[in-house]
Amino acid sequence: MFFADYHMHTSFSSDSDAPMESMILAAISLGLKQIALTDHVDFDYPDVAFPFLIDYDEYLETFSYYQNKYKDQIELLLGVEIGFQPHLKHEIADLVNKYPFDFIIGSTHVVDRADLYNGDFFKGKTQKNAYLRYFEDVLHSIRTFDEFNVYGHLDYIIRYGDYTNKVLSYKDYQNIIDEILKALIHKGKGLEVNTSGHRYGLGQFHPQKAILETYHGLGGEIITIGSDAHRPQDICACFHEAYKMLKDMGFKYVTIFKDQKPEFISIESYTKN
Numbered sequence: 361m362f363f364a365d366y367h368m369h370t371s372f373s374s375d376s377d378a379p380m381e382s383m384i385l386a387a388i389s390l391g392l393k394q395i396a397l398t399d400h401v402d403f404d405y406p407d408v409a410f411p412f413l414i415d416y417d418e419y420l421e422t423f424s425y426y427q428n429k430y431k432d433q434i435e436l437l438l439g440v441e442i443g444f445q446p447h448l449k450h451e452i453a454d455l456v457n458k459y460p461f462d463f464i465i466g467s468t469h470v471v472d473r474a475d476l477y478n479g480d481f482f483k484g485k486t487q488k489n490a491y492l493r494y495f496e497d498v499l500h501s502i503r504t505f506d507e508f509n510v511y512g513h514l515d516y517i518i519r520y521g522d523y524t525n526k527v528l529s530y531k532d533y534q535n536i537i538d539e540i541l542k543a544l545i546h547k548g549k550g551l552e553v554n555t556s557g558h559r560y561g562l563g564q565f566h567p568q569k570a571i572l573e574t575y576h577g578l579g580g581e582i583i584t585i586g587s588d589a590h591r592p593q594d595i596c597a598c599f600h601e602a603y604k605m606l607k608d609m610g611f612k613y614v615t616i617f618k619d620q621k622p623e624f625i626s627i628e629s630y631t632k633n
């Protein structure tokens with residue numbers, strides 16, 4: 361049994377049909393102590409078919425109802441996954457100041473106003489140029505924004521783009537990736553281990569092992585683990601492998617958040633009953 365899952369979506373996200381209650385009930389049946397509901401807010405998302413915006417008055421009403429209804433069974437944390445783009449400074453600051461988030465994932469889903477998911481971003485770029493540009497943009501966001509606790513699914517760009525070889529060789533991007541890791545550590549921000557890579561058949565978590573090892577070696581300590589589930593059956597997917605990997609790397613703690621304040625709990629107790 362696991363302690364928590366720190367990344368999941370409900371039907372409040374444009375790309376999920378799962379009612380919030382179905383996610384909560386699945387988490388309870390797995391015996392989790394906590395979940396962070398991290399629905400998408402992506403201001404100015406280029407694909408108008410996916411308006412990743414949330415009406416928080418409605419959201420908070422639903423969230424508070426379930427938080428109270430299931431309070432004896434599970435702790436619900438008000439999370440959000442915010443899509444960073446450089447021109448959104450004010451919108452993102454306003455959102456985070458307005459609502460009492462427990463936990464915020466900062467993610468890059470759009471680079472140079474072009475969507476990664478639908479492939480627009482990759483048009484006219486070599487694989488190397490596309491990956492480099494993505495990492496540059498991530499670094500810029502980490503340096504520019506303060507409104508996040510961990511960075512989400514670093515290196516998930518390998519999911520997209522029409523390239524035959526999906527492998528990202530850490531060595532080829534080491535300079536920029538190391539800058540990203542140092543910037544996170546310097547700002548007191550953390551890194552997410554996103555287990556969805558295995559669901560996508562990529563044979564790795566996001567970020568890949570070599571990047572997590574470097575983060576650990578550089579002194580990075582803030583790690584959260586999230587499935588990025590968009591349906592109940594994916595909650596905690598591949599968590600056994602994730603804990604084992606972190607433990608083998610020498611990580612001793614996983615981070616949980618309340619009111620955006622980190623608390624460190626041992627990996628042993630995270631996985632224990």
Ligand SMILES: [Zn+2]
Pocket residue numbers: 441467469512513
């Ligand atoms: Zn994401």
Ligand SMILES: [Zn+2]
Pocket residue numbers: 367368369441588
């Ligand atoms: Zn997500």
